[in-house]
Amino acid sequence: MVIEGIRSLLQHEKGIEWMGHATSASSCLAFLSQEQPDVILMDINLPDQSGIDLCKEVKQRYPSIFILGLSTFNQQSFIEKMLSNGASGYVLKNATQQEILDAINTVIKGKQYLSFDAALTFRKSDETSDNPILTRREKEVLSLIAEGLTNNEIAAQLFISPATVDTHRKNLLAKFATKNTASLIRKAAQMQII
Template sequence: MIKVYLVDDHAVVIEGIYSLLQKESDIEIAGYAGNGANCLEYFLSHTADVILMDISLPDMNGVDLCKTIKKNYPGIMVLALSTFNQGTYIRKMMENGASGYLLKNAGREQIIEAIKLAAKGKTYLSFDAGQALKSDEQRQNAIPPLTKREKEVLLYIAEGLTNAQIAEKLFISIDTVDSHRKNLHTKLNVNNTALLVRFAVENDLL
């Protein structure tokens, strides 16, 4: 019997998944939580084989919750169930120990297959999630590599420092900082600081 724990702050989602899974003779709903804190509290005294969780929760994001679960209970498998189809979210979940990623439009067969594979220690990605992850990897590979100094300058730019302040921090001239800033704009194909920082955040360059 595979014990599944549900984490989602929308009651209609919990009810829908419960309805889908209760007919499965080898799957049992162990319980559910509407936020990360209640989920973590549950596992202080209970266990499950698979957690099916939303990655957007009212008190914490699913990536952090997944990371905590896998650190404290490595034997529990985590599956993300989300409306977010961006490769960045999928990659972060998988990097932090998730066994799979499904979109909330997934059918009953997909959800059941994902749960059974996760319970066996295997990985499951829905087709759409797999395509999004592939596109994200291609985009990551297309980003020109930054030098160590460019990364340092980028970090300080993101923190809101001026060229003069960055120059003082790195013991280089203001002209050198300005040169690095221009190189960053060229490499990342942006034309102002706001777009530079946004690109850096979205592509995990910080």
């Protein structure tokens, strides 16, 4: 449905040639082994593999192809991951025809393009930073808490003292501005951290 939409938005554009489409990561790689376009519009949600991972793979094999991330989700974490995996831009699925054209024309020059809304949330999350920045250990502890482990169990799992786990736990509560496990886990879940 989305592929059809993009095709119909682009097919009459001069200067743009539609080379093909793929509906999975594997078929995309198979296609690329035959011919390589200048730009790929890559969905994040693929049946066999994450578009985020595929992006990295494609960029490794074919560094000259520019990739535009494509997703329904206007989520800072996704945008970040796509860009850090070599994507040149990010377009939302509710983008207008003009936006897509702008995006393609921008990235083909080697520049970065972000959808208007995407750029907004990107900037906002940069400024307000609503997602607390967690350290490696804190993330580990958080996800083990979410699994239902107690401090002692977590300590055993990570080969550290229960007291240390307790400290990480306190820091997590502070960073999330919560006062107990329940609200901590809820917030973390809402932020898609766990």
